[in-house]
Amino acid sequence: MKKTFLFIFISLFEFFCIFSETIAKPDYIIDDKRIFLDAQIAFDRQDYGLALKLVERAKAARKQKVKWEVYTLENSLKPEEVKRAGDFIPDILPVLSERQDYDALEIFFRYEKLYTMDFFENSAKKLIAFIKNRSEFPEADYLSGCVYQLEGEYSVAEQLFLKAFEFSSILDVPDEKYDILYSLADISFTKKNFEKYEEYLVLIISQDKAFKNNRLIDAMKSTIRSVKSDCMEKFFLMYRTENFRLLNAYFLLSEYYQEKNEKDRALTTAALGALTGFSKVYDVVSKRNPEFEYAGLSSLFIEACKYTDIVEWGIKNNVWKGFNDFAENTFKNECPVFAVKLYTILKEHSPEEYWRAEASVRLDVITAAVKR
Template identity: 45%
Template sequence: MNTNNMKKNILIFIVSVCICFFAAADEKPKKPSYPDNDIRLLRSARETFRAGSCGEALKLAVQAEIERKKQVAWEIYTLQNSFKSSEVKKAADVLSAIIPVLEKRQEYDSLEIIRRYESKLSPSYFSDSASNLIEYIRKRNAFPEADWIIGNVYKYEGEYNLAKEYLLSAWRNAPLLDVSDEQYDILYSLADIAYLDNDKENYEADLLLILSDDRYFRNVDLNDAMMLTIRNQKAGSMEKFFNLF
């Protein structure tokens, strides 16, 4: 399939998926039939992307984002419904006081949601606040890992503006990454686009963001050496520099 046909098919697919998603947006959110379906689709998208099938990887990444939004909608709906009861309201916003009430009321879905996030991030992360938990879940509508894949597909297709749009979204939502070090993958991708687009200012800025958070490059002499390497346009100079470490 040539590049133009692939772009056309991808666009048709994305529009179709979005239409279906927004058409169902007013319906009562349904419990996901497959636990962590968003993560399962993301893993498939990564494997497909590594195998070089960009079109299929993009489709899977978009599906992963849709599944994430569905899951978030259901989790918020479920928690808010549980918190409406007069018994729960007596516990105010205190999660540790709400949990026993939910156990007594056999609100198992809400309990599973709370425990899953407390297990993932620790109970103290939400300051024992139900509203903080819901706000965190709402932020998870963003899916930076999927945005990274979509951005890189567009990068390889030469669609640099679209690529930057998705990669910048991934960077803005980097605190939501399950693996925090993946923020560097996002920055390297942004730097790569800036380099390909002959945008030297953003190229240097993106690499400096990486260096500023890397213990190896906090040394001023190393940082200066790195900047000389960045400005050196000779092929392979960047790779040789990083191989020193």
């Protein structure tokens, strides 16, 4: 009888040990974001070995934090009085407060501050599901990929970039997905996988509503092909694009299509690239000088040249080059009126001297060709 009692006691003890396992609250010192910030600092200092070590620590800390948050929330919802409150977060919080469940409350309030509870439709279950998906750390995978890319380990870097993109929906800064795609395109170009190169760049510009709007594209091309003398000015007066993160993708694709002699695609991407650059410059200039009144492309260039940082930004991001490429593509697509009008403006007013000189040369060539 004693042996039987001892066996039951040991079995019950083991049972409760298993099902009462607790997960320690992560220490602030090993916070995943703090460690990742240190990894970024190490990367910027070109201490790549340390950066990789810190990235792995950050990823481990992220998994530990997510595991604790899920464990804490799931256990906080188990008591009967909490269950009676249902799944509606505003009904749950007062009960947790009354129970002095401060860890669970801290988690709820932190995610409310980051996303608002409307983001989770005020559902505790949806919040927990969201947290579970955050065990991955795409920013960390991307930084690791950047290290391996610099070290020439392109296949390893590519796999890390692909993993980062797979979980890009949980990036703290959503626009960082563009950085990931640009890096994938860059590696594909280095590996001479031009189909993938094009695919990644197209994936970037597919975020642009204008690119996906066939009616808009057709209308833009109709304006470009017009033989009316005001066709060029009308183009920049009538159309706008807003997402300047796509700027480089448009320019790179335009060059790629030019090399493949795909004239129509080259024109489309060159036009959208120039328009994106134009829209960004116009927006900044208008904010700098609220009294600025747009009176044609030349007026914008003249105003932009008053601000050194705008000119430098345009040089760094190939914006001024993009206008010349656009003009050249219009000529190659047999739109001489538009090409001459645009090159004439660029010859006199492009904010970058090199492209003013280039426009002057091309204008002479085109004018001679048109006269023949």
